[in-house]
Amino acid sequence: MKAFLLLTLIITFFAVSAPRTASADQQPEMIAEKMAIKLTRGVANTFTSLAELPKQTYLTGRDMGTAGYVIGPIKGVGMTLYRCFIGITEVLFCMVPQPGYYDPMIDPPYVWQGWEPKRDTTKSLTEEK
Secondary structure, eight states, X not given: OHHHHHHHHHHXXXXXXXXXXXXXXXXXXXXXXXXXXXXXXXXXXXXXXXXXXXXXXXXXXXXXXXXXHXXXXXXXXXXXXXXXXXXXXXXXXXXXXXXXTTOOSSSSSSXXXXXXXXXXXXXXXXXXX
């Protein structure tokens, strides 16, 4: 009985609060589209989070050299758990326009992005010439 009451309260909360939180200057179609994108991004991040392990191993090895192949898998396990947590959070709260206005909660938004090398910002334009 308590579980049924709790579920009813949660559904009522989302039914009542969703129209208020989505009442922005945008059209309802745009709001529904951004909710769907957030839901899709959350599902994708949940199921592809395991790809963070080889990604972080490769990126850390590339940036740090031999030591990166020891640190990379450790970093990969942490990023796998983090991306999976963020994915589940975005799925559960896909109707809430946070952070920003349905913006991604993690950067890069998907695991298959962010493989390019870091740009060295310490060099000035005069040194390159």
